[in-house]
Structure formats: structure tokens, C-alpha cells
Amino acid sequence: MVGGGPAGLTAAFYLALFGHEVTVFEAHSEAGGMLRFALPEYRLPKAVLAKEIELIRRLGVNFLFNQNVGADIHLxxxxxxxxxxxxxxxxxxxxxVYLPGTELKGVMPALPFLEGVAKNEPVALGRRVAIIGGGNAAIDSARTALRKGATVTVIYRRERKDMPAIREEVEAAEQEGAHFVFLASPHRIMGENGSVKAIEMVKTRLGEFDGSGRRRPISTEEIQSFKCDTVILAVGEAVDRDFCKASGLSIKESGTLEYDRYTLETSRDKFYAGGDLISGASNVSNAMGYGKKAARNIDQRLMGEARAQEFLPQFEYDQTPPAQVSESRRHHPHPLPAKERVKSFQEAELALTCEEALEEASRCLRCDIRENGIPVSHAKEK
Ligand SMILES: Cc1cc2nc3c(=O)[nH]c(=O)nc-3n(C[C@H](O)[C@H](O)[C@H](O)COP(=O)(O)OP(=O)(O)OC[C@H]3O[C@@H](n4cnc5c(N)ncnc54)[C@H](O)[C@@H]3O)c2cc1C
Known part of the structure; x- marks a missing residue:
């Protein structure tokens, strides 16, 4: 495996289960990928992640850390x-973002900021922070900066409903005190003595729909500015094209790696790929799905037969609704009050109680069983 994030860890887990010797080469000093070095502690406690990774290590997976493939070891x-x-x-x-002023002290990309905080390193954050972007990295940066005592303004060029960030995360950030400026995009960062002093934004209006299904933001003549001393750029994460090119791997026009969608094989024999590397920035379950699929395909290639089903539990669903349907309502995790949770990096949403978990587990979720097109299930939503 090259990379010990959710995709690599999942592939390692299944390949070890199938009886293969597995080595994970990881550039960082620990496994977990974005889950370890980008998602903040208040969303995903690192002790929980470490326990999951330990289970994989105990299956016999060998981890080699601080191994940057392409630099420390070659393909x-x-x-x-x-x-x-x-x-x-x-x-x-x-x-x-190529703007005047990005060279100033106080301008930083989101990932190194989140990574610095995740590693408990000192980060040079001012008191007034402007964040450019509308994805998870922008919102995680906003909520992290709030917990570091800053006032935070998130600047997004489209409308709230167009934000790629998880909706609940945006709401949580707002409850914790983040300000949002929609329909605005950065124009220029202004400085004094080499450090950020203010940011100028140009108002946008929405034009025609683009390939993403959202309306394209168009700059107007209207300029606004506000004072800040840190600007965090959270405008997206991309595949390392140089790594791919130097490794002799073909890249698609979209910037992700070329691969066979059925086998996950790349343009180079013996090399498979998965996770964000082939999908572009996506989500954890997607990455894990690729890891599992890759493990199945690699096992089949090495063993000459499709064996994976033998090792994986088979689920068979019949068309009989449960005799007794639970009338319990859906349970949700319990968020700490915004004023309290913003004071620390403690987990912001507490899990269900034991009783709630039992009720939740006994709820009928068989909405797929239908009679005359109507779900047979009686479970109540919300
Ligand atoms: C701020 C932020 C918040 C997010 N929030 C969510 C969320 O709430 N829910 C959700 O489902 N998804 C979320 N995501 C997306 C999710 O984290 C990713 O989709 C997922 O981690 C992708 O898994 P992966 O294994 O493909 O890659 P990664 O998790 O990126 O792991 C890649 C690994 O490869 C290593 N690596 C890189 N280059 C090399 C090299 N040359 N040699 C060796 N190792 C290398 C890296 O160090 C890393 O450990 C978020 C992402 C970000 C950035």
C-alpha cells in the first residue's frame, strides 16, 4: 500500500484477512490520512482512530512511516x-488562489493549518481570521480557529445552499460564532510591514449553470473590505500530478489518476489505485469502498481465482417485514451547547446513550419492502 488513509487502511485490512503479507508505506509519522491530520479532534477523537488502526496492525499489517514514496523510495x-x-x-x-497579497505573512493554506493543530504544533494565527472557501476544509478551519480564540469570517463566492461542506457542520460553525459572507470572492489581500492587514472582496452575482450543477459566480464592480490579520485559503485539494507523472502513471484531464473502473488497475502493470487519488476529493466511505474493492481484485489476481466471497459474510435479505415493528423515533447524537464546545477541542457531539442505541438498533429500517409501491415499515422518522 502507498498511503495509510482510509483507502489504504481498508485495502490492508482485507488483504491481511485474505492471508497476504501487507506493508503500508506512509509519508506521515502515523496512519489515518486526512482523518488523522485534517479532521479536527472535536469531530473525530484521535484516540478512537488509533484504536481502529491498532486492530489493523494486529492483523499483521506492517507499517513503514515517514516513507514518502517517490522521494524516499521509488515506485x-x-x-x-x-x-x-x-x-x-x-x-x-x-x-x-493567485491574488495580490498571498505572499504576505498571515496567509496560509487550510491543510497545513489543520495539520499543525492536529499535531499540537504552534500555529501563527491572528485574532481576526478570514477563510476563503465553502468546503469541509473551510468549515473545519473556521471551527478550529474559533477554538483558538479568533473571530472568524468565511467568504464564499456562491450561496449557502451551494456550499460543498456538510450542512450540519456549517450550522454548527454558525452557532459557534462564525460569520459568513456569501456571494463574495477575494480580490486582494492588503498588508502592512509584510503582514496581512485587511482583505478586499468583490461581490459576485450568479450566472448560468455550470458543469457542477450550480450557477457560476460572476464578479461585479462592487468591492468591500474588512480588517483581518490571517487569511486561510481553503479552495480545494487536488492530486499530486508531479508524483503521478514521475511514476509513469497516466492522468485524466480532470486531474485524477487514470484507472480501470472494474479492476482499479492503473496504466502501470501490477499497480492499482483507489480513494481520493482516483475520485478527487471525496469522502471516507467512498475511499473505504475503493480499498475493499482493490483488495478483492488484488487477491483474485494473485491467487488466480475469486476467493473474497469465502471470507466475507454473506447477507441475504428476505421480503418479510419484522413481526414486531419498533415504534421508536430516530435518535440523534447529542451536541454540546455551542458556547461550551467552542472553548475546547473536546468531542462536540456525544454518542447515543445505551438505551437510545438499543432502541435505534431495534427500529425497522426495511423501507425497501413495499406493497403496491408503499413501504411496509411502520417506523417513524424524526
Ligand atoms: C478538512 C477535511 C474534512 C473532511 N471531512 C470529511 C467528513 O466529515 N466526512 C467524510 O466522509 N470525509 C471528509 N473528508 C474527506 C476524507 O477525509 C477523504 O475523502 C478521505 O480521507 C480520502 O481517503 P484516502 O485514503 O483516499 O486519502 P487520504 O485520507 O488523503 O490518505 C492518503 C494518505 O497517503 C499518504 N501519502 C500521500 N502521499 C504519499 C506518498 N508519496 N508516499 C506515501 N504516502 C503518501 C498521506 O500522508 C495520507 O496518509 C474531509 C477532508 C478534509 C480535507
Missing amino acids: NDLDAQFDAVFLSIGTWKEAW
Whole structure:
């Protein structure tokens, strides 16, 4: 495996279960990928993640940390040493906004900021922070900066409903005190003595729909500015094209890696790929799905037969609704009050109580069983 994020960890887990010897080469000093170095502690406690990774290690998976493949060890070496290689290096190349002023002290990309906080390193954050972007990295940066005592303004060029960030996260950030400026995009960052002093934004209006299904923001003549001393750029994460090119791997026009959608094989024999590297910045379950699929395909190639089903539990659903349907309502996790949770990095949403978990587990979720097109299930939503 190259990369120990959710895709690489999942592939390692299944391949170890199938009886293979597995080595994970990881550029960081720990496994977990974005879950370890980008998602903040208040959303995903690192002790929980460490326990999950320990289970994978105990299956016999060998982790080699601080191994930057392409720099510390080359793909040709992996080719010579291993029967198959799964590439899952994610999207750690941060997009950059080319504006006057980005060279000033106080301008930083979101990932190094989140990573610095996740590693407990000192981060040079001012008191007034402007965040450019509308994705999860922008909102995680906003909520992290709030917890560091800053006042935070998120600037997004479209409308709230167009934000790619998880809706509940945006709401939580707002409850915790983040300000939002919609329909505005950065124009210029102004400085004094080499450090950020203010940001100028140009108002946007929405034009025609673009390929993403959202209306394209168009700059107007209207300029606004406000004082700030830190600007965090959270405008997207991309695949490291240089790594792919230097490794002799073909890249699609969209910037992600070329691969066979059925087998996950890349343009290079023996090399498979998955996770954000092939989908572009996506989500954890997607990355894990690729890891599992890659493990199945690699096993089949190495063993010459499709064996994975033997090892994985088979689920068979019949068309009989449960005799007794639970009338329990859906339970939700319990968020700490905004004023309290913003004071620390303690987990912001507490899990269900034991009783709630039992009720939740006994709810009928068989909405797929229908009679005359109507779900047979009686479980109440909300
Ligand atoms: C701020 C932020 C918040 C997010 N929030 C959510 C969320 O709430 N829910 C959700 O489902 N998804 C979320 N995501 C997306 C999710 O984290 C990713 O989709 C997922 O982690 C992708 O998994 P991956 O294994 O493909 O890549 P990654 O998690 O990026 O792991 C790649 C691994 O490869 C390593 N690596 C990179 N280059 C090399 C190299 N040359 N040699 C060796 N190792 C290398 C990296 O160090 C890393 O450990 C978020 C992402 C970000 C950035």
C-alpha cells in the first residue's frame, strides 16, 4: 500500500484477512490520512482512530512511516519488491488562489493549518481570521480557529445552499460564532510591514449553470473590505500530478489518476489505485469502498481465482417485514451547547446513550419492502 488513509487502511485490512503479507508505506509519522491530520479532534477523537488502526496492525499489517514514496523510495523499487501495489495517496496538493497579497505573512493554506493543530504544533494565527472557501476544509478551519480564540469570517463566492461542506457542520460553525459572507470572492489581500492587514472582496452575482450543477459566480464592480490579520485559503485539494507523472502513471484531464473502473488497475502493470487519488476529493466511505474493492481484485489476481466471497459474510435479505415493528423515533447524537464546545477541542457531539442505541438498533429500517409501491415499515422518522 502507498498511503495509510482510509483507502489504504481498508485495502490492508482485507488483504491481511485474505492471508497476504501487507506493508503500508506512509509519508506521515502515523496512519489515518486526512482523518488523522485534517479532521479536527472535536469531530473525530484521535484516540478512537488509533484504536481502529491498532486492530489493523494486529492483523499483521506492517507499517513503514515517514516513507514518502517517490522521494524516499521509488515506485520501481516497490515494483521489484512486491507482487501488487495499491496507490492511495489522496489529494494532498492544495489549490492556491493567485491574488495580490498571498505572499504576505498571515496567509496560509487550510491543510497545513489543520495539520499543525492536529499535531499540537504552534500555529501563527491572528485574532481576526478570514477563510476563503465553502468546503469541509473551510468549515473545519473556521471551527478550529474559533477554538483558538479568533473571530472568524468565511467568504464564499456562491450561496449557502451551494456550499460543498456538510450542512450540519456549517450550522454548527454558525452557532459557534462564525460569520459568513456569501456571494463574495477575494480580490486582494492588503498588508502592512509584510503582514496581512485587511482583505478586499468583490461581490459576485450568479450566472448560468455550470458543469457542477450550480450557477457560476460572476464578479461585479462592487468591492468591500474588512480588517483581518490571517487569511486561510481553503479552495480545494487536488492530486499530486508531479508524483503521478514521475511514476509513469497516466492522468485524466480532470486531474485524477487514470484507472480501470472494474479492476482499479492503473496504466502501470501490477499497480492499482483507489480513494481520493482516483475520485478527487471525496469522502471516507467512498475511499473505504475503493480499498475493499482493490483488495478483492488484488487477491483474485494473485491467487488466480475469486476467493473474497469465502471470507466475507454473506447477507441475504428476505421480503418479510419484522413481526414486531419498533415504534421508536430516530435518535440523534447529542451536541454540546455551542458556547461550551467552542472553548475546547473536546468531542462536540456525544454518542447515543445505551438505551437510545438499543432502541435505534431495534427500529425497522426495511423501507425497501413495499406493497403496491408503499413501504411496509411502520417506523417513524424524526
Ligand atoms: C478538512 C477535511 C474534512 C473532511 N471531512 C470529511 C467528513 O466529515 N466526512 C467524510 O466522509 N470525509 C471528509 N473528508 C474527506 C476524507 O477525509 C477523504 O475523502 C478521505 O480521507 C480520502 O481517503 P484516502 O485514503 O483516499 O486519502 P487520504 O485520507 O488523503 O490518505 C492518503 C494518505 O497517503 C499518504 N501519502 C500521500 N502521499 C504519499 C506518498 N508519496 N508516499 C506515501 N504516502 C503518501 C498521506 O500522508 C495520507 O496518509 C474531509 C477532508 C478534509 C480535507
